[in-house]
Amino acid sequence: MGAGAQMGEATGCGGRGGPTCGAAQDTLSGILNVDKPRGMTSHDVVNAVRKIAGTRRVGHAGTLDPMATGVLLVCVGQATRIAEYLMNSRKTYVAEVAFGQTTTTYDADGDVVEERPVAHLTAEALQAALATFVGPIRQRAPAFSAVKQAGEPLYRRARRGESVEPPVRDVHIFRAAMVRWEPPVATVEVECSPGTYIRSLAHDWGQLVGAGAHLKSLRRVASGRFSVEDAVPLARLQEAAADGDWARFLIPMDEALLDMPALILTDEQAEALGHGRPVDAGAGADGQVARGYTLAGDFVALVCYNAAAGRWLPVKVFGGR
Incomplete structure (x- = not known):
């Protein structure tokens, strides 16, 4: 259960791993706000969600000890790439x-x-x-x-x-x-x-x-903007999976980043970011991280403003445009 900036205060244009381009988007990507039961490790919950989602591309955003219960954010698919921002929340x-x-x-x-x-x-x-x-x-x-x-x-x-x-x-x-x-x-x-x-x-x-x-x-009752009142018990998630209805609990990954400003991109700018190139999409504060959307409203990137260059640099680029 390290100190860091909150999601809305994310700064720095490095980004772990630098600019990256996602391959074709996973069939299902998003965040699960799971109410972890007592006695399970956080990794136990991840393994359970891997079985439910049918993918190994699952991770959690902040360990809870086995004796603890409450909010455990589990990232599925491309959402695993924003886990670092979820971890930085109060x-x-x-x-x-x-x-x-x-x-x-x-x-x-x-x-x-x-x-x-x-x-x-x-x-x-x-x-x-x-x-x-x-x-x-x-x-x-x-x-x-x-x-x-x-x-x-x-x-x-x-x-x-x-x-x-x-x-x-x-x-x-x-x-x-x-x-x-x-x-x-x-x-x-x-x-x-x-x-x-x-x-x-x-x-x-x-x-x-x-x-x-x-x-x-x-009991963890909140992690950033996610509350235990909105969390789904793991047993209920497993029941929904048996009925083929578990994906209704998936939260779009950009909803976890609403404290960041939004940046609207042209199709050309979105394409440039996808190839690792910076874009001129208006000014921002130096080091500011923003959510990038296409004109159609698709969340396609996290970008960071470099004041010296006067450009937005790609930090995370997501596939499926």
Whole structure:
């Protein structure tokens, strides 16, 4: 569950992999807002969608731990090429934090490391301590996490009993509020940058108040503009697939990028972008990324304005024009 710009703030004309042209468009492309069930890994959900869609061209845009539920954006077909923009959006969570116990994994799935009394804790003291995490902070990832060192996830080394020194990251907590205190469990709502570990937040919060804590449950209720209220449970998606009707849950990929400005292209400009050539389609802010549409309304490219050249450069070009 790294800090980055929001989708509407995307800048920079490099683009991972540079200008690319899509081949013929997949029969079905789009985004699925899946309500991930507890106990499944994010990759388990991807594999399930691969079976449903009949293609291996499926990926997710932001890992959820197995114990977590809620919004998991799954990209199908050409939508896999915009996953990086989905990953850069803010995330919102509802979490239950249990005080009085620390665990090896910082959540309820780990072994208990230490137990401490919680009788001294009050709602006021907990909220005051939680407020100190709001803003830009330095956060250490859990030892049991998918963060890689030397090309290997930390959790594999931790499971082997090796000494692990997780990296410290710059993350941003935009909002953190305790909405319920039923000792020893606090329920909190957190809005944060991508790459923020709510497990680490729970652990650090417990250390700050001197009682220790771990994450009891976690639900991602929003990822960018996508809300859990609009998410489809995986079981329902599988039922729809059995009826041959799963594609109705696909969201057009440009709907995920509506915070970016739209640029209307002539057929000649769309063709030029498809061949990796920049186009003159009006001015923009230097480094600004925009959605490119044909006069017929087809979403065909992501483009980036280069002020020095006075041109829009292709970042992602999609097939099927």
